[in-house]
Amino acid sequence: MSRTRARTTLRTTALAGTAVLTAALTACSGGGSGSSTGGAGGDGKAKPETRISVNLTGKQAKPGSPVRVTLADGKLAQVTVTDSKGATLEGKVSTDGRSWTSVRNAAPGTGYTVEARDANGGSAKADFATAAPEKVNKLTLAPGKNTTVGIAQPLSIVFDHPVKDKAAVEKALKVTTSNGTEGSWGWMQDWSGKDRVDWRPKEYWKSGTKVTLDARLNGVDSGADGGWFVRDYTTNFTIGRNQVVKVDLDGHRLKLLRDGRVVRDVPMSAGTPGGEKASWRGKTVLMSKEGTINMRSETVGLGDAYDKMVDYSMRLTWSGMYAHAAPWNAKYMGSANRSSGCIGMTDGNARWVYEQVQVGDPFEIEGEDAKGTQALNNGYGEWNLSWSEWQAKSALR
Numbered sequence: 001m002s003r004t005r006a007r008t009t010l011r012t013t014a015l016a017g018t019a020v021l022t023a024a025l026t027a028c029s030g031g032g033s034g035s036s037t038g039g040a041g042g043d044g045k046a047k048p049e050t051r052i053s054v055n056l057t058g059k060q061a062k063p064g065s066p067v068r069v070t071l072a073d074g075k076l077a078q079v080t081v082t083d084s085k086g087a088t089l090e091g092k093v094s095t096d097g098r099s100w101t102s103v104r105n106a107a108p109g110t111g112y113t114v115e116a117r118d119a120n121g122g123s124a125k126a127d128f129a130t131a132a133p134e135k136v137n138k139l140t141l142a143p144g145k146n147t148t149v150g151i152a153q154p155l156s157i158v159f160d161h162p163v164k165d166k167a168a169v170e171k172a173l174k175v176t177t178s179n180g181t182e183g184s185w186g187w188m189q190d191w192s193g194k195d196r197v198d199w200r201p202k203e204y205w206k207s208g209t210k211v212t213l214d215a216r217l218n219g220v221d222s223g224a225d226g227g228w229f230v231r232d233y234t235t236n237f238t239i240g241r242n243q244v245v246k247v248d249l250d251g252h253r254l255k256l257l258r259d260g261r262v263v264r265d266v267p268m269s270a271g272t273p274g275g276e277k278a279s280w281r282g283k284t285v286l287m288s289k290e291g292t293i294n295m296r297s298e299t300v301g302l303g304d305a306y307d308k309m310v311d312y313s314m315r316l317t318w319s320g321m322y323a324h325a326a327p328w329n330a331k332y333m334g335s336a337n338r339s340s341g342c343i344g345m346t347d348g349n350a351r352w353v354y355e356q357v358q359v360g361d362p363f364e365i366e367g368e369d370a371k372g373t374q375a376l377n378n379g380y381g382e383w384n385l386s387w388s389e390w391q392a393k394s395a396l397r
Helices: 166-171 327-332 347-356 387-391
Strands: 007-015 018-026 050-054 066-071 076-083 091-093 099-105 111-118 123-129 139-142 147-149 155-159 173-177 183-189 195-201 210-215 233-239 243-248 253-258 261-267 279-285 288-296 307-315 322-325 343-345 362-366 370-373
Touching (some): 066 111, 155 210
Antiparallel strands (some): 007 018, 091 099, 155 195, 210 233, 253 261, 279 362
């Protein structure tokens, strides 16, 4: 019995805006009455050609839609779509086996190779490229990768350009936690004026929780004036010690609680009540530990009231509210609020607090000696909203 090596011939033509690929296949032929595989059946007729169409064609295909591969006859066995960097698009074959659709969209400025195989062993291949984006949107993530943060730290994303299609962007953001923590995204305008979206849990994180963000944004359009995303982003972090800093503005005390127990209770002096020098109240979040910094009153709209080098500085808001060492105000600590808005402590107490706290720890500030509640975007103010109020800020609600 003789065998001939299978030969595949591919033909590409244009039809109604799609790439049509035809594979004429000749498989092994064997002797014997009534038996056939490949190019000729028992009646001597040629086997049908494999015909596949792809919805995106040419070198300037419009990005932002899934890749769809359709088979004219028979059933698809496998489709692989590979981009110019070697990454593949995941996809699914339809229940009838006639088509395949990618899960994600084709990204802008990217070349793709489509390889398809049908159930009879026929194969076809096509190439296309998407048009380059006129504008690219990028983002900044917090917290940073592989960090350990406090129980109030939200995931926070600030975008370089406006995000008009917030729902499309939010759908691409996947948060995974090690213990199934419930949470929600909420949109706002950042203090900088840029669009921002944060993810906070329903309640404070549990210590030890591991969190991963998979922002599968490559190929997502921000909408008008925003531009396209041309890459994915990831970050991961772990929740550290369960500790809360409680600040009593009226009692002039600061307490550090760990696992619900008071570790230390120190006297402090907060902002002078009755005007712009008063402190903010509310549940705020330690944004950063900045050490020794120069604080100048004109940067927060208080004229030339002060210009000092300040030690053990812990930022609580974008508007300039800190907890820090304030030895010049020692006589008021524990008895009166006489600062320019910050929470001041002695050098020794400020140093101890600075060494103990973690970025992401909540500072729960209470009392009447305040100028109001911290705004949502003035740092991380989302804990001042009820759970239902926060959920309402999602673009998918």
